[in-house]
Amino acid sequence: MQKRGSVPPDQGSNDPSRLDACYASDETYESDTSYETANIPRSTASCKLHAETIIVGGGVIGCAIAYELTRRGHEVLLIEQNEIASGSSCAAAGMLAADSEDFTHPVIAQAALESRALLHSQKDQLSALSGMELGLRQSGFITPFRSYSELSRYKENRRSSSLTEQIWWDRNTVQREAGWLNRDTYGAYYRSLESEILPVSLTRAYVRSAHRMGAAIWEGVKDIQLIGNQLGVQGIATPKGNITCKHVIIAAGLNGETLLQQARIDLPTTPVKGEIAAIQFPADQTAYKPDRTLYAEDVYIVPKANGDVWIGATSWPGKKDHSVSAYSVQRLLGAASSWVPGIKEAHFLRAWAGVRPSTPDGLPYIGECENMPGLFTAYGHYRNGILLSAVTGRWIADMLEGKRAEEIGIEALSPNRLNRKEVVR
Incomplete structure (x- = not known):
């Protein structure tokens, strides 16, 4: 050979x-x-x-x-x-959510952890060979909850359990560590090993x-x-x-x-359309900008290395077009601003869509x-x-x-x- x-x-x-x-x-x-x-x-x-x-x-x-x-x-x-x-x-939003994602199969759950670690180990060689910055950030993910009942449902419905450490933040800790979150937030899980990249x-x-x-x-x-x-x-x-x-x-x-x-x-595969929006916080509003990824049940908010904040994502099984509806943008921004009120003052940059292959x-x-x-x-x-x-x-x-x-x-x-x-x- x-x-x-x-x-x-x-x-x-x-x-x-x-x-x-x-x-x-x-x-x-x-x-x-x-x-x-x-x-x-x-x-x-x-x-x-x-x-x-x-x-x-x-x-x-x-x-x-x-x-x-x-x-x-x-x-x-x-x-x-x-x-x-x-x-x-x-x-894609570029989230390496090996701990936060709820995987349906243990092979994928284990593979996600291995792949995240492998990608981190590849970073230096990829940057050296390609001359490119990958935008890899490891600042952890926050999964927030509005109430104790919401937290209980999350625990009951979660099919996969994290193989690495997750830390519980109570209301006071949330306000101290993530003051940009809505003050009505009951609490949150913080997973420090989670990271994200520019896809x-x-x-x-x-x-x-x-x-x-x-x-x-x-x-x-x-x-x-x-x-x-x-x-x-x-x-x-x-x-x-x-x-x-x-x-x-x-x-x-x-x-x-x-x-x-x-x-x-x-x-066979089934097309699943997803839409993402990008915003940018003005210089005088950076105190209200998320510094960690928020991975909630209804939305995710991902601060990127290029200064943007990405918000996603919708899910439309069977749709193959790449258009973005006004309804979807309204839905994404509404869900995001309910968690991060400062998003209402951010500048809207763009929105885009992609179609992902799902198997039976x-x-x-x-x-x-x-x-x-x-x-x-x-x-x-x-x-x-x-x-x-x-x-x-x-x-x-x-x-x-x-x-x-x-x-x-x-x-x-x-x-x-x-x-x-x-x-x-």
């Missing part, structure tokens, strides 16, 4: 059958406009395009996989039909770091077709030509289902497809794509290097699990 290691993209192999691609320039990347590719050989009768591993999907999951594989020395081609981080990844920055840092270590990146490639049979995956067909490979990883979010149907593999049992599809050896899936993370990106990259890399899902402890996420009768579809 040929491994590229950390060979710079401008010093790669001269073999014309090998892929090599690069961004047009650092200026193009830094301006957040687009990526361009260069030196891509055309497919001919005597020269076929080839890559050891092809990743389809340029969101945070695909880019995290590309980073982990190239870090281990694998040859990678990442293909995105639009632009990097243009799908669900650009609509688009993370996604682009992953892909730029992968490229620096030798990965090829193609954007704007549509009409991708899988090539393979029951004996295994053989490659993909694109408008740029057919590309042979050893592995194909489908990390294309909502488009993953369509791609896999080409191989007669049915792994709420678990992502991660692993190798039995119907076509060499074909792997890594999609369906729904609202936890940013949080689970680092560990998903590690899982996929481990499996490509020979580890079985059972060894890793993620057989519950197998893309073949829908054949079981207990899964409702």
Whole structure:
């Protein structure tokens, strides 16, 4: 198996059958406009395009996989039909809520803790390779309650329990530690290990770091077709030509289902639209600005490293459009200002929407497809794509290097699990 290691993209192999691609320039990347590719050989009768591993999907999951594989020395081609981080990844709030989120399955609960820790450990290398700031902040999350009865319902309904420390703040502590909260707040849980990140920055840092270590990146490639049979995956067909490979990883979010149907593999997802608003506090109102993330039952409020405060999120199952309704903005701002009254004086900046893929049992599809050896899936993370990106990259890399899902402890996420009768579809 040929491994590229950390060979710079401008010093790669001269073999014309090998892929090599690069961004047009650092200026193009830094301006957040687009990526361009260069030196891509055309497919001919005597020269076929080839890559050891092809990743389809340029969101945070695909880019995290590309980073982990190239870090281990694998040859990678990442293909995105639009632009990097243009799908669900650009609509996330970037919360690494490993303790605050109520997970439905213990595998995901444990994975969230591992992924958060792994992402923190990757930060320095990602920043060094990509030249980007990730906006990673660890100031803890606050889950507030208006009354004792509300707190009791929270405890009764919570399906997963935190594996790390959480501290109870009574009314007096809340006012001392978070004076920007509504004075009627009964109390709150404070989880100090929780953190958040700028999601688009993370996604682009992953892909730029992968490229620096030798990965090829193609954007704007549509009409991708899988090539393979029951004996295994053989490659993909694109408008740029057919590309042979050893592995194909489908990390294309909502488009993953369509791609896999080409191989007669049915792994359904449901689109769930979510909307987020961003505000900014004027200089004379900073005393009323949250300095920690508020993770309430009806809203979350996330102060970002760039100075904005993000408020989210609505949830509209079945909706695939990217419009933002006035009702949703009113609902988000109303819920947020009921917890943080100072939001009423903040400046409204913008609102945006994204569509996330949800699976029938709420678990992502991660692993190798039995119907076509060499074909792997890594999609369906729904609202936890940013949080689970680092560990998903590690899982996929481990499996490509020979580890079985059972060894890793993620057989519950197998893309073949829908054949079981207990899964409702």
